[in-house]
Amino acid sequence: MQLNSLTEEELKEVAIKYNEKAFRGTQLFNLFHSQQKTDLNGSNLPKKFIEELEDKEEIANVKILEEYASKLDETKKLLFEFDDENIVEGVLMKYKHGYSQCVSTQVGCRMGCVFCASTKGGLIRNLTPYEMLGQVYEVEKKYNIKVSNIILMGSGEPLDNYENIIKFLKLLHNEKGHNTSFRNMTISTCGVADKIYDLADENLPITLAISLHNTNNISRDKIMPINKKYKIEDTIKACKYYSEKTGSRITFEYTLIHGQNDSEENALELRELLRGLKSHINLIPLNPIEEYDEKRPDRGQVESFKKKLEKLSLTATIRRELGSDINASCGQLRRKYKRGGTSEVCSSN
Numbered sequence: 122m123q124l125n126s127l128t129e130e131e132l133k134e135v136a137i138k139y140n141e142k143a144f145r146g147t148q149l150f151n152l153f154h155s156q157q158k159t160d161l162n163g164s165n166l167p168k169k170f171i172e173e174l175e176d177k178e179e180i181a182n183v184k185i186l187e188e189y190a191s192k193l194d195e196t197k198k199l200l201f202e203f204d205d206e207n208i209v210e211g212v213l214m215k216y217k218h219g220y221s222q223c224v225s226t227q228v229g230c231r232m233g234c235v236f237c238a239s240t241k242g243g244l245i246r247n248l249t250p251y252e253m254l255g256q257v258y259e260v261e262k263k264y265n266i267k268v269s270n271i272i273l274m275g276s277g278e279p280l281d282n283y284e285n286i287i288k289f290l291k292l293l294h295n296e297k298g299h300n301t302s303f304r305n306m307t308i309s310t311c312g313v314a315d316k317i318y319d320l321a322d323e324n325l326p327i328t329l330a331i332s333l334h335n336t337n338n339i340s341r342d343k344i345m346p347i348n349k350k351y352k353i354e355d356t357i358k359a360c361k362y363y364s365e366k367t368g369s370r371i372t373f374e375y376t377l378i379h380g381q382n383d384s385e386e387n388a389l390e391l392r393e394l395l396r397g398l399k400s401h402i403n404l405i406p407l408n409p410i411e412e413y414d415e416k417r418p419d420r421g422q423v424e425s426f427k428k429k430l431e432k433l434s435l436t437a438t439i440r441r442e443l444g445s446d447i448n449a450s451c452g453q454l455r456r457k458y459k460r461g462g463t464s465e466v467c468s469s470n
């Protein structure tokens with residue numbers, strides 16, 4: 122396991138394994154997570170210990186490979202590279218209350234949602250806890266900022282990489298490290314119901330977002346294969362358990378595909394599904410991708426669906442379009458980069 126993916130307790134055990142005092146483990150933890158460093162040289166660890174660790178252990182690095190800066194607002198899209206040259210993307214957004222960062226949890230994805238670019242090449246591999254933390258640390262160092270909100274909504278399905286995301290979020294929460302409150306973390310999932318129960322039982326007040334995108338099983342089956350395993354009702358039941366256990370409101374992401382999921386009937390079905398659940402709906406206009414070139418609704422059509430929901434006493438907001446000039450959908454940048462054709466979206470060089 123990579124040293125900078127370990128907890129303080131685990132690092133103390135590593136120190137003891139190398140016949141060092143346990144506090145050397147704490148020093149390592151502080152170096153990785155308080156100073157955000159990955160190079161042991163220059164630290165006040167004994168030279169022999171550094172040499173042994175460098176020789177026998179692994180320390181992961183995350184590098185910012187490319188930056189695409191919006192000319193319209195302060196949004197940045199970023200490509201991160203890992204030691205094995207795999208790349209993922211992320212987004213940094215500035216809001217009144219601070220910075221939010223969208224973090225990737227896997228290279229690729231195996232969920233197969235038809236509209237999503239991240240899944241088109243399948244799952245390459247899970248990211249380790251540090252490979253997720255490093256996305257945040259590198260951004261903070263590059264821009265000299267503190268990121269206050271973390272959203273697991275980049276490439277990958279967080280609940281398909283469960284152990285690593287939990288470890289990542291606990292490290293992020295650690296007061297000696299990033300010291301982020303669990304309430305400022307959001308996990309977005311296509312609806313891996315079993316894992317939603319596990320997450321609820323962790324008793325961490327993390328915000329849960331569900332990518333719903335349709336209101337009945339027949340239609341949802343066609344766009345999100347996960348729905349064949351966990352039906353909408355199963356996912357909603359898991360959400361109710363989560364909401365009751367953590368006292369939190371569940372966000373439902375709803376990508377609007379004009380003519381497919383924005384009818385009066387959809388609004389009515391949504392009301393029935395969400396009855397008795399503390400919820401909020403986030404409407405996202407579809408970003409068409411090459412393999413799924415369906416209709417993106419215009420502003421009026423999005424507003425009209427929002428009104429339909431509000432008439433039924435559901436609360437909905439339309440996702441603010443930040444960085445619309447660099448608005449490649451989830452996973453699109455990475456794929457373009459791999460094909461060597463990013464120049465049309467790259468405004469930073």
Ligand code: SAH
Nearest residue numbers: 237274277278309310311332374407408450
């Ligand atoms: N696997 C997780 C998180 C990654 S996807 C999940 O499913 O929630 C992040 C969000 O972007 C999801 O809500 C996803 O459904 C949405 N999304 C993916 N491709 C999109 C597209 N082309 N247009 C609009 N939203 C998209």
